[in-house]
Amino acid sequence: MTLMRRLIYFAYYLREVDRLQLDKFMRHLRTEKGWSKMRQWTYIVRDSFRFNISILEYYQFRFFELPQNEKSNWAGTGTMYEFQRRANPSATRGLLHDKREFYRAYKKFFKHDVYSFDDLVAAPEAIEKLLASNEKLVLKDATGNCGSGVSIRPVSEFTPDQLILCMEREGFDLVETFVEQHSALNKLSPSAVNTVRIVTQISNDRGYEVLGCRLRISVDSPVDNLAAGNMAAPIDPNTGVVNGAGVFSDFTREPAVIHPVTGISVVDFQLPFWTETLEMVREASLLHPENRSVGWDVVITEQGPGLIEGNHDWCKLVWQLPVDRGLMNLLDFD
Numbered sequence: 001m002t003l004m005r006r007l008i009y010f011a012y013y014l015r016e017v018d019r020l021q022l023d024k025f026m027r028h029l030r031t032e033k034g035w036s037k038m039r040q041w042t043y044i045v046r047d048s049f050r051f052n053i054s055i056l057e058y059y060q061f062r063f064f065e066l067p068q069n070e071k072s073n074w075a076g077t078g079t080m081y082e083f084q085r086r087a088n089p090s091a092t093r094g095l096l097h098d099k100r101e102f103y104r105a106y107k108k109f110f111k112h113d114v115y116s117f118d119d120l121v122a123a124p125e126a127i128e129k130l131l132a133s134n135e136k137l138v139l140k141d142a143t144g145n146c147g148s149g150v151s152i153r154p155v156s157e158f159t160p161d162q163l164i165l166c167m168e169r170e171g172f173d174l175v176e177t178f179v180e181q182h183s184a185l186n187k188l189s190p191s192a193v194n195t196v197r198i199v200t201q202i203s204n205d206r207g208y209e210v211l212g213c214r215l216r217i218s219v220d221s222p223v224d225n226l227a228a229g230n231m232a233a234p235i236d237p238n239t240g241v242v243n244g245a246g247v248f249s250d251f252t253r254e255p256a257v258i259h260p261v262t263g264i265s266v267v268d269f270q271l272p273f274w275t276e277t278l279e280m281v282r283e284a285s286l287l288h289p290e291n292r293s294v295g296w297d298v299v300i301t302e303q304g305p306g307l308i309e310g311n312h313d314w315c316k317l318v319w320q321l322p323v324d325r326g327l328m329n330l331l332d333f334d
Contacts, residue, residue: 006049009078013054021250025059028252033064040064047071052078059251060317061326073326080316083331087201087293088312096291096312099142099174109284111299111306112179116142117167120175127160136178137163141171145311152178152222179308182272182300188264192218195308196235196277196298197318200285203292203332208285210278211293211330212319213237215271217246220261226317231256233266234322240274242266247321277305284310292332295319 026037044058053061053076061074075083088096095101103114113133120127130137134155141149151172158166167175180186181193188194199211213235216224224230231246245255246266257267271277281296284307295314298305320327 010048017055052076060249073328075316075328084313088291092290093312096310097143102309106284106307109280109307111301112177114176117173131155134177138176138178139172140174142174179299182302184272189218191220192222192224193299194218194224198281198296199314199319201293202289210237214318214322215242232318232322240271242269244322249317272300273304280305
């Protein structure tokens with residue numbers, strides 16, 4: 001049964017792999033180690049079946065230089081799918097998957113306003129309030145992830161009718177007021193709102209716990225996701241201080257101690273309102289404990305922290321790459 005499941009997973013990995021990225025990774029490793037594509041494919045297939053990782057994760061986890069006993073520590077795509085399906089069952093994960101439901105459930109933790117398309121159609125006066133409230137709007141696909149289905153537009157582009165027409169035409173079903181990040185974060189990287197990812201878990205044995213805190217840092221990009229070429233750095237959960245370099249999901253890029261655009265130090269960066277951030281995430285986690293493991297995206301403003309979203313399928317790359325080690329032992333599969 002396990003072999004058949006791994007065959008299904010590998011077929012999925014082959015179908016979904018970014019071919020351009022794979023070709024880049026293979027060329028880099030051929031230059032670095034002299035390995036032919038055939039040799040690389042042999043190791044990819046072997047490790048994908050043995051450790052349940054995707055094709056690109058072979059490179060992102062740097063399996064080409066790890067001893068076998070360390071590879072088993074890394075949680076890859078297949079492992080995370082199985083864990084998150086147990087931790088956040090399909091009957092309850094909709095609260096996290098649909099941003100409209102998420103806002104309704106966790107509205108008390110937000111620092112900005114969120115309106116669904118239906119909200120605006122039902123209450124036209126809300127559009128007037130929305131257009132008068134900010135200089136920019138964030139249009140979203142309510143079920144999008146990894147920064148997809150997001151567009152940041154100036155309010156000046158829209159009249160009330162034009163906003164509704166735009167959402168209909170481009171398939172946006174959610175609009176948010178743009179939230180201004182804390183000045184310290186804006187100084188570090190002003191191109192996007194740089195969010196804190198805090199991964200939590202509620203287990204029968206250990207209760208509530210934080211599995212990791214990461215700062216997602218934009219690099220001349222309007223979003224802060226790793227998938228868009230940005231960085232993620234580890235945060236000391238006790239102090240809120242970044243205690244490691246910013247890393248990329250592209251393993252050919254060197255980690256950055258200094259932000260490559262602003263020149264501000266990533267390492268030793270102090271997150272404002274850290275105690276308040278941890279308290280807010282703990283309260284949010286315990287509000288709906290039926291979803292046992294969530295990747296919370298937090299914006300820190302001059303007025304304190306606020307939620308952006310909660311992810312039932314939170315990213316294993318953001319979690320593990322910044323600390324350069326596999327963390328599968330932290331996951332509670334029971």
